[in-house]
Amino acid sequence: MTGPTTLLPSFTASDVEVAADGGPPLRIRAATAGSGPPVLLLHGHPQTHATWREVAPRLAERFTVVAADLRGYGDSGKPPSDGAHLAYSKRAMARDQVRLMRALGHTSFAVVGHDRGGRVAHRMALDHPDAVERLAVLDIAPTATMYARTDREFATRYFWWFFLIQPAPLPETMIAGATEEFLQAHLRGQSATGGVPAPDLAREYLRCYRDPDTVRAVCEDYRAAATVDLEHDAADAREGRLLRRPVLALWGGRGTVGRLYDVAATWREVSGAAVQGEALDCGHLLQEELPEATAARLEEFLALR
Structure with a gap:
């Protein structure tokens, strides 16, 4: 499909096929607009x-x-699962997005990632340093750091990190029996702002979550984070690989990440470049709870050259 996208009406949505190592091309849905640096x-x-x-x-x-x-x-496409969860490793997800950007004519670009997208962006900046010019991560600390420092409070607040990684098909089956209830409870826990997410966005997320392949893929994403992604992170640590591009870390001052971690410090631990950090007065969903403040801070960071 190619054409306007309802929830981003000033953008053009398209499906771009990118090469997928070891399998058929993968469809990536993207919405584009604007001009200037990508x-x-x-x-x-x-x-x-x-x-x-x-x-x-x-x-x-x-x-x-x-x-x-x-x-x-x-x-986007939802490739089959595999025993090692490689299909949903952040390495594979990052490779998709680099190939998407190349298909759109962008060999180097800045990347902004929230939550899981931030983890993909982190891996992208490590694996593709020539492609990533600047990196902004929203409301996360590095994956290996968060697992290594897990305590009762974190496990209670982020219970899905430990629920979704259980062997298939247990979490998939349980979510299938209460899809809307699970999703709504999860979204309520992410936001510290009334009315967020907006009803039409919540309906869009539910539309996607009602697809059993989406739920399977979500579980595989988290299973990869607890296995193969940690193996990749450990290899980076052994080899002394650090981020080599400027980093902006933003987080919600009323969210779990901001409460439990010195977020900017965690990114300095894995970076050999400058790291800026700032809390915003919201929960986990910065881009939905405080879009103007989030956009202003991103714009300032992205404009630096």
Whole structure:
């Protein structure tokens, strides 16, 4: 499909086929607008690229903006699972997005990632340093750090990290029996702002979550995070690989990540480049709870050259 996208009406949505190692081409849904230096926006769980609908148009006034669905999410392809969870490793997800940007004519670009998208962006900056010019991560600390420092409070607040990784088909089956209830409870826990997510965005996320393949892919994403992604992170640590591009870390001052971690410090631990950090007065969903403040801070960071 190619044409306007309802939740980002000033953007053009298209399905782009990218090469997928060891399998057929993979469809990636992307929405594009604007002109200027390219910026890739990556969403988290359980969102889609529509989560950027208030931030992306402002950024498109100065940048070429590409808001994409990660593999397994939204209207992107959902490849089969595998025993090692490689199909949903952040390495594979990052490779998709680099290939998407190349297909759109962008060999180097800035990347902004929220939640799972931030983890993909982190891996992308490590694996493809020539492609990533600047990196912004929203409301996350590095995956390995969060697992290594897990305590009762974190496990209670982020219970899905430990529920979704259980062997298939247990979490998939349980979510299938209460899909809307599970999703609504998850979304309520993410936001510290009344009315967020907006009803039409919540309906969009539910539309996607009602697809059993989306739920399977979500579980595989989290299973990969607890296995193969940690193996990749451990290899980076052994080899002394650090981020080599400027980093902006934003987080919600009323959210779990901001409460439990010195977020900017965690990113300095894995970076050999400058790291800026700032809390915003919201919960986990910065781009939906405080879109103007989030866009302004991103615009300032992305404009630096």
